Amino acid sequence: MTDLLIRRVNVLQLRDERASILADHDIGISGNRINAIEPTGTIDPSGAKKVIDADGQAALPGFINSHAHVAMVLWRGMGEDVNLETWFNDYIWQLEANLEPEDVYWGMQLGLLEMIEAGITAVSDHYWHMDYAARGVEKAGTRALLSQAMFGANGLGQIDETAGFAQRWDGAAGGRIRTILGPHAPYTCDDEFLRASAKKADEIGSGIHIHVAETREQTRASLSRRGQTPIEVLNVCGIFEVPTILAHALGATPSDHEILADAQAPVGIAHCPKTYAKLAMGFNNLVELRALGIAVGLGTDGAVSNNTLDLWEAMRLTALGQKQVTGDAENLTIAQALTIATQESARVYGQAEDLGDIAPGKLADIILVDLSGTHHFPLNSVTASLVYNARAGDVRTVICDGQIIMREREHLTLDKDEIMANISPRMERLRRRENTGNIQTYNP
């Protein structure tokens, strides 16, 4: 009954925020779930349909990207060294006026290709033309939680439209695809729109993925304009009555933290430290958030701010950033950083029962990481090496939903040459910035 057996691997285990390694173990997979983890020699490999010898490699849960705009990878390297307002008004919202549905299909595949190479097996993606994004995910063999972005200015009719998308795709690709509603932010969606979004999410058994309090300045602006923080606005509009992913929440106040901790439905925060550093947004204090029991997962945001879709980087910057923010080198620990990257990201993603851990009964989303590189030697600590030394290029093999999607760095689902060939001719059009018809204005 074992479809796939991974042999002689070092399995990362995280329990109560402590990390350990099960050395020289085998992982058995039946269908799309893990059915056994045993010392090598216990499981007879001749009974397995497929065997991977991963001698000396580390097995980790596939990384989960809690917040991204995957197809924006098309514009990486544009919008550099500018502040947030310029970044939105002179780059993003000009560039996105060029976006066509097929761009998202190919951009999504490109981003998934990069994420697979970096060991990311699931992404919570908030973007445009999401039917096209979903087709990319179907093909890639990864998981995704897809939300079609909405600006209030485009009218309430969008809510039914995107609910239609959500219902069309929820549970598709054998359950690999889930959906959620995506109002953009409280500064681009008015209260009526937010209320209607929350109500619709509740009606169709979905949730909300939204940007909020991206900077402290947004919180100040909201307080001065209407006497409520952005998180208070979401709260009064009923957003936290459905499962919610909050992108950033950097400007959350201590009383906002209490709102989040007391929320009726699960609310998680996606933390995207490379983007925060790059746009000089500061970092939130994850030690405080986590002490309140609030789930924090890792995200890459879009590649126009983050440049890469790489959660190794995000994990490292999260640990380093929190040492800076708290002024205490004991925060976050290696085990905490690994927990955030796996179990806590699964919680934000809404599948803590099934993902983020290598254990019998969990879905088989597993990455195999080569620790034989010079930059890991001598391997005095596997867990330290995973947080502070590992690079995306160390990921050798990626398994999602029990299927091998990259083996020894060879893609088995996506075709890099085809993707590049389809993107290259689009780039002249996509790169244009003519300052006609920005899709939105940043003025929170």
Added chain:
Amino acid sequence: MTDLLIRRVNVLQLRDERASILADHDIGISGNRINAIEPTGTIDPSGAKKVIDADGQAALPGFINSHAHVAMVLWRGMGEDVNLETWFNDYIWQLEANLEPEDVYWGMQLGLLEMIEAGITAVSDHYWHMDYAARGVEKAGTRALLSQAMFGANGLGQIDETAGFAQRWDGAAGGRIRTILGPHAPYTCDDEFLRASAKKADEIGSGIHIHVAETREQTRASLSRRGQTPIEVLNVCGIFEVPTILAHALGATPSDHEILADAQAPVGIAHCPKTYAKLAMGFNNLVELRALGIAVGLGTDGAVSNNTLDLWEAMRLTALGQKQVTGDAENLTIAQALTIATQESARVYGQAEDLGDIAPGKLADIILVDLSGTHHFPLNSVTASLVYNARAGDVRTVICDGQIIMREREHLTLDKDEIMANISPRMERLRRRENTGNIQTYNP
């Protein structure tokens, strides 16, 4: 007269802190110097002894590591998630009691192996048993500026000893090796020792490589103990009358900055942001330092704090860190980060005339970087990709002093298997922490 011709490459050029790319150019090398940079087609390849076709790759000056303790790579992954005092007293200065001369020979080679793989062709190394380190550098084919560490408590006799080392090796390996004196820090060397070190450096035409003001706390402690900042102490002891590399200077005050800007001899600061973040030391404000004309180069420090010897990481964290420190996403720019990593690091290293730039007449220290990876596509900006996307694994070929030392990731000077085989049996002894005979106590 062309010994080596690199063809069809994209050459990074930095002029007045602006970056540009000479696309499809050839670089000619004669002996150990660059003799031509011309559009491909201009130089007849049939006249060259060796040709590298680097189609589509980027050519950068070899990176220069301004401050390291290379052989500490032996202990990477130890001393994690602890504050600076614990890190020194419970780890470093216990572990270093185990160190034997041959450990440095092999540890140096291991660190050089990792640095070559990351495109680092020169290192300013401050450590113990430096005759053994020098032998490693001879073998690796890289450049090094070597300083034998000294604690004042070990007596003034060391100064003559290490001056002996410095004179023995300065100019060795065809000029690839230079030397400099290495008193450890003002909190481990008293004024008499610092004065004698500066005097000796002046006598033998050498300089000083020293740790100073590693934290703001060290500055406060020095002020409260003796009414002078650590940098004022170095100044009154005559250190800045000889060329000096200052490691860190994080706790430098505005008046310290003026001392450095007015120094008689060249004084540069090595900036090691991964270590600073990891040990919660904060960052210095490089924008202010650079506005005063003070040279700032990149460093990795030792791998017990930094985990890796990777200046791609250091460059990225420098740019990201300064955006944080200044609260302004326009600081540092991509071109400034690249300038710090190349020309300014060469200045700190004391060879600005010869290194840090690809131009006719410069020494031929060149790295070829593959930008065809998924994480660079589409390549909307080569320079943005170099700062925010490139990984050590993208370095394909490394040339130092006109010689190819790594070609298509194959090492031509060092033997990884031999190095690992010689290090592995040493590790049980090296990892012991028995709290007997710390080599020093941290109590600044």
